[in-house]
Amino acid sequence: MSYVPLELQYTHSHEWIRSEGDGIYTIGITDHAQSLLGDMVYVELPDIESSTDVGEECAMAESVKAASDIYAPLSGVVIAINDELDSAPELVNSDPYGDGWLFQIRVNDDNELNDLLMAEDYATIIAEDEEQ
Known part of the structure; x- marks a missing residue:
């Protein structure tokens, strides 16, 4: 079973979101x-200062198996990227x-957080996926 930290929020497309405070995620x-x-x-990764729209x-x-798109879970402006991944x-x-x-x-609208999954709901979704 996959690890699902309780303090994070999730999307159906398997992104996780962590609040850093002050509207930064x-x-x-x-x-x-x-x-x-x-x-x-x-x-x-996206460019710094680029805008994202939810979805x-x-x-x-890109992995040895496939390439997979990553979707913006929230609308906002990219303020940092993980350069270590290069x-x-x-x-x-x-x-x-x-x-x-x-x-x-940095998010534009905190109300979009209401559309994200809590850890328990995400865990249920992936458990169903793993059973298939």
């Missing part, structure tokens, strides 16, 4: 997503909720 892909993708070989493709993860994309596999984070955004 860190985003990555979940343990479940990285395990499905396999060993990461490249991660394309739009904003990054891409030389060590495998951090997404080894520490998806820590050193493998992808980018940070």
Whole structure:
């Protein structure tokens, strides 16, 4: 079973979201997503100061198995990216909720947080996926 930290929020497309305070959120892909993708070989991140709209493709993860789009879980402006992934994309596999984070955004509308999944709901979704 994949690890699902209780303090984070999630999307149906397997991104996680962590509040850093002051309207800033860190985003990555979940343990479940990285395990499905396999060993990461490249991660394309959004440009700093680029705008994101909820649900739009904003990054891409490429593994030995496949390339997968990463979707913006919230609308906002990208304020930081994880430069470490340029030389060590495998951090997404080894520490998806820590050193493998992808980018940070300053959100436009905190109300979008209401559309995200809580850990328990996300865990139920991936448990159903794993049974199939």
